Amino acid sequence: MNMKEKNRFDCVVVGIGAVGTEMVRLLRKRNFPMASLTILARSERVQEIDGVKYQVRAASPDAFKGMDFAFFAGTEGAKGASQTLGWEAVKRGCIVIDNGDDFRMDPRVPLVIPEINADALKNHQGFISNPNCSTIIALMAVAPLHRVARLKRLVAATYQAVSGTGSQAMRELEQQARQWVAGEPATREVYPHQMAFNLFPHIGSVKDASGETTEEAKMRRETHKILGDPSIKVISTCVRVPVFNGHSEALFAEFERPITPDEARAILSRSPGVRVVDDGAAGVPGRSAADPGGRGDGAARGAGGGAGKLHGGVARAVPGGGRGAAGAAGAAVVRAVRAVGTGGAGGGGGDVPGSAGCNCAGDPDGGLGRGGGAGGARGAGGAGEVEGGGGGVELERASAGGGAGQ
Known part of the structure; x- marks a missing residue:
């Protein structure tokens, strides 16, 4: 049966760290039309997620037989699952949605943000890549x-949460915070230095004399590929900050022609997945003592923009990303829906045929990023500085967050 003719899909999640766990949550909670869900990892075990016990199977090429979608959320690099198993899954009939960096620049693989370049899905060869968190935001x-x-x-200047490194980094941040309060030395296993109450002025490593880190290089290369224009100058400084979830960025953009504040506001207001926030004094939504990490109902939530400026051909905005791991997971689910629901054409809600109850299509009214709870951080506080009014940008989609290894 042609996949577009199916009403239910057999899905497999590969890797069960921070991103993989959120993928499982979203597939369940957002009513993705699944016939079955299989979880693969390096070793067999029982994994409990939100009170439900899942039998995790050992990953192997044959585990993808009969599967429709494979969501890869594991380790990047030569020993990572997507490197060793990604194309094996494609050979067995799966559509692969990969959260890692390994194939983002591969000419065979579309690098897709559905609201921006969903047309790139039209000619996919069974393998779709999820951009880096900072690029999406x-x-x-x-x-x-x-x-x-x-x-x-x-x-761009980015301020990226430790969720981008993974669940172990989040646990280490919490442990270090408790140790600091108790006057104890910080345990350092994930990061070379103490992360709690600290900032790292780099994410990744420096590979050449340019001084650009690997994270900053991702942002430059991926922007060129997604927008289809390698002439765009992209300069970024990526900073790791000691918060559990939620990324923010300060952006300074220069355009070929002038854009007035009213024109920019009108364009962004009607853009899928974007909400203009004119009240810079709104500040940051509070976190309750019972929900310090902003977890809420476990669904991917939106994010907020702080104050911005627009004048002449230059714009400044402070968009914020959704919860890190959930953001990456939500982005992958959106790509799955678009891959079959619209035949890769993008646009509209993109619901899979026969799945009217699926609340994960990724349009501004479709639901991803609209889960309960306080919502994402609203960037920098303070008065709006856009000439003629406010001008922050609020990103509603879950894909605005980071994921493991990003």
Whole structure:
């Protein structure tokens, strides 16, 4: 049977760390039309998620037989699951949605943000890549303006939560915070230095004389591929910050032609997955003592933009990303829906045929990023500085967050 003719899909999640766990949650809670769900990891075990026990199977090429979708959420690199098993899954009929970096720049693999370049799905070869967290946040805010005025230069400063490193880093941050309060030395296993109450002025390593870190290089290369324009100048400074979930960015964008504040606000207001926040004084939503990490109902939530400026051909905005691991997981689910629901054409809600109850299509009214709870962090507080009013950008989609290894 052609996959587009199916009403229910056999799914497999590969890797059960922070991102993999959130993928399982979202597939269940957002009513993705699954016939079955299989979890694969390096070793067999029983894994409990939200009170439900799952039998985790050992990953192997034959485990993908009969599966429709394979969501890869594990380790990047030569020993990572997508490197060793990704194309094996494709050979066995799966559509692979990979959260890692390994194949993002592969010419065979579309690198997709559904609201921006869903057309890239039309000719996929069974393998779809999820962009880096920092790239998604920036382009959700900038791409709508690029379409009408062409982006010439993007200068970004990112403030990325430890969820981008993974669940072990989140546990280490909590442990270090408790140790600091108790006057004890910090345990350091994930990061080379203490993360609690600290900042790391780099994410990844420096590979060449340019001084650009691997995270900053990802942002540059992925922007070029997604927007289809390698002439755009992209300069970024990526900083790791001691918070559990939620990324933020300060963006300075230069365009070929002037954009007025009202024009930019109108464009962004009607852009899927984006919400303009004019009240810079709204500040940051509070976190309750029972929910310090902003977990809420476990569903992917949105994010917020702080104050921004627009004048001439230059725009400044402060978009924020959704919860890290959930953001990456939500992005993968959106890509799965688009891959079959619209035949890769994008646009609209993209619901899979026969799945009217699926609340994961990724349009602004579709549900991802609209889970309960307080919502994402609203970026920098303070008064709005857009000439003529406020001008922050709030990203509603779950894909605005980071994922393991990002």
